[in-house]
Amino acid sequence: MPRPFRLPRTYWADRSVLAILVGLSAWLSLTLARGPGELSAVWIGNGLLTGWLLCRRTGTWPGYVAVVMAADAGARLMLGDDPGYALAISGINAGEALLVAGIVRSRVPDIRAPRDWTFVGGLATAATLLACALSGVAAAAVAQAVHGQEFRPAFANWYAAHVVGMVIVATSTLVAQREGMGIFRSRGRKGGLALSLALLLVLAVAVFMTPSPVLFLTYPPLLLVALRHEFPGLVLGVILLGLVGAVATALGHGPLWLPDGLDSGGRMALLQLLLAGGCLMTIPVCLANVERRRLSARLAESERRYRLLADHSHDLIARVRADGERVYVSPSATDMLGWSPEQMLGSRWDQVHPEDRSLLQDAMAEVLATGDARTDVYRLLHRDGHYVWVETVARCLPPDEDGGAADLMMTVRNISRRVAAEQALAESRCELERISLTDSLTGLANRRQFDERLAQTLARLARGGGPVSLLYLDIDRFKEINDGHGHAVGDAILQEFARRLLGCVRATDVVARVGGDEFVVLIEGAGPGAAEKVARKVLDAARVPVDVDGLGLVVGTSIGIATASADGVAGAAGAAGAAGKGVVVEPAALMARADAALYAAKRAGRNRYEVDGAGGDAPPPPPSPDPQNPLWERL
DSSP, X not given: OXXXXXXXXXXXXXXXXXXXXXXXXXXXXXXXXXXTTOOOSSOOHHHXXXXXXXXXXXXXXXXXXXXXXXXXXXXXXXXXXXXXXXXXXXXXXXXXXXXXXXXXXXXXXXTTSOSOXXXXXXXXXXXXXXXXHHHHHHHHXXXXXXXXXXXXXXXXXXXXXXHHHIIIIIHHHHHHHHHXXXXXXXXXXXXXXXXXXXXXXXXXXXXXXXOSSOGGGGHHHHHXXXXXXXXXXXXHHHHXXXXXXHHHHHTTOSGGGSSTTOOHHHHHHHHHHHHHHHHHHHHHHHHHHHHXXXXXXXXXXXXXXXXXXXXXXXXXXXXXXXXXXXXXXXXXXXXHHSXXXXXXXXXXXXXXXXXXXXXXXXXXXXXXXXXXXXXXXXXXXXXXXXXXXXXXXXXXXOOOXXXXXXXXXXXXXXXXXXXXXXXXXXXXXXXXXXXXXBOTTTOXXXXXXXXXXXXXXXXXXXXXXXXXXXXXXXXXXXXXXXXXXXXXXXXXXXXXXXXXXXXXXXXXXXXXXXXXXXXXXXXXXXXXXXXXXXHHHHHHHHTSOEEETTEEEEOOEEEEEEEEOSSSEESSTTOOEEOOTTOOOOXXXXXXXXXXXXXXXXXXXXXXXXXTTBOOOOOOOOOOOOTTOTXXXXX
16 A cells, blocks of 8 residues: 655645745735735735745745735735735735746756856846736736726836835845844854944934935945845845834834825835835845855865865975976975975976986976977986986966966876886896897807897898808817716806807907807908918917816817808809809808808818818817826817
8 A cells, every 4th residue: 555645744834934924924014005905015925935935946836835825815805805806916926926936946946056146136136027017017907907096006016015025025035044043143253243233223213213315324334234244134234224214204204204295105115215225236245245255165165175186196296487486386295305395496406307407498398388288207306315206297377367477287206116117127128138149158149149140241241241251160079078077067168168269259250159069250351361360269279278177178179161252252162152242142051151161170180170161270289288187188
């Protein structure tokens, strides 16, 4: 079974309060009008209903309108109005309030927090003038038809009474709904509102108790109340001024009795004009004050948020002028650089690394000239003396309204760890590249590096470069050394042989280990004669015994030499290894020729060299045994 619909606990209480207020105000206004069918001088009920509706949800409006119409019609019936007239006028009043509230709600959904109070004031004023004019035409027509009143006086009386009542009472209702009991508390010192109202009361009583035409003297204190206390002061001040004026005029006092021939309606119309003039003078001031306060609050909130972000940002935020002077530095400077923000203000170029100052100056000039953001990396001095790598994003700020020069906003981030990681990565890459191109045992170039260098050298030869010689070497009977003395001794032999090879060539020559005990020497710009000279130096160096843990070993080497040149033939014995100008020599072919020469040297007895098939040096005599070294061996 569905639950029955139940109104909120305050539904009838809220509407009952409104109905009582409207009914009492209608009864009081009609009683003062003295006569059935008369139109009140100041109408309060419509202002109450309008203010009430604007503070409630739109969906609840029908209930409020219904109880207000009932209260208004009831008051009129109690004072002797015809039922039809009472219902018609009540409906016109409700329509007027609905029209004003509807226009304002359509453009300002939340009257408690509008974006622009000046716009709200203008909109409400326009809606009031329009709605009161339309309701005045309808009410004057009804009064003329039912009670025979003249249309124009009835319309004028209705229009003035409803405009003044709507301006004063609707505004006061809105303020009372929003402020509550706070309407009686001053925004400044305690009792400020009461003192301002007391001053207004004294001046109003003095003005309305004298027959002199000095009604204008009531406006300065009313304006003072509005300036100091905004809408609460305005509402209470206008109500107080209206009460003093109405009572004094009813008792036969004040400047309103000066014009002769005016009846009570005419004097009430003058009082309405006085109050309307006060409202027209003070309401724009109040709206401007409220708008100024709202904008100031927004500015303060924006400043607070900016400060919150800047002060708690991990990155350093700085505002810098075109000449490099820092005018603002966020507190994160202390964590990042050790300096306090105050110590970083001004033209502190000494805090920028000397090598990076020109970079930073050029970057700032470019951002100011183009307006485009730019990111740069440079170093800033830490307070303890070391430099911190930072990444800075510089943006151009718009110039001030006075036409001053544009400033820069610089967001600075510490990237020292990132730079260190990048440097370590670069070093690792270099080391990996070195390892990939170097033989790990001997430190010589490996096969990969040798192949690259050989290809480059032969490419230069094809373009008309100088001759190229290739020495292919291996250690004689190296397997017997490994088998007889172990791999550790073999590795030591390889390392020493590599060191001696490097000592026999130029720094520009390429020495590589391409196999277990196989080595190559690439000599650019050298013909067969120079290559043979290098080979003899290698053979001489190899004759010196190698001392490995007290074990003196003499190792021999066999060498094969192949040469390529741009204008000649490499090799001997009719070998056609020509490399004419413009003819490319394949690396594999040159290696094969050097390898063939190497095997020719081995077949000829080892420990010698051969040049591309031709005979080379005879094997050198072995060194004499050393009787003092029992570990002496000859291979």
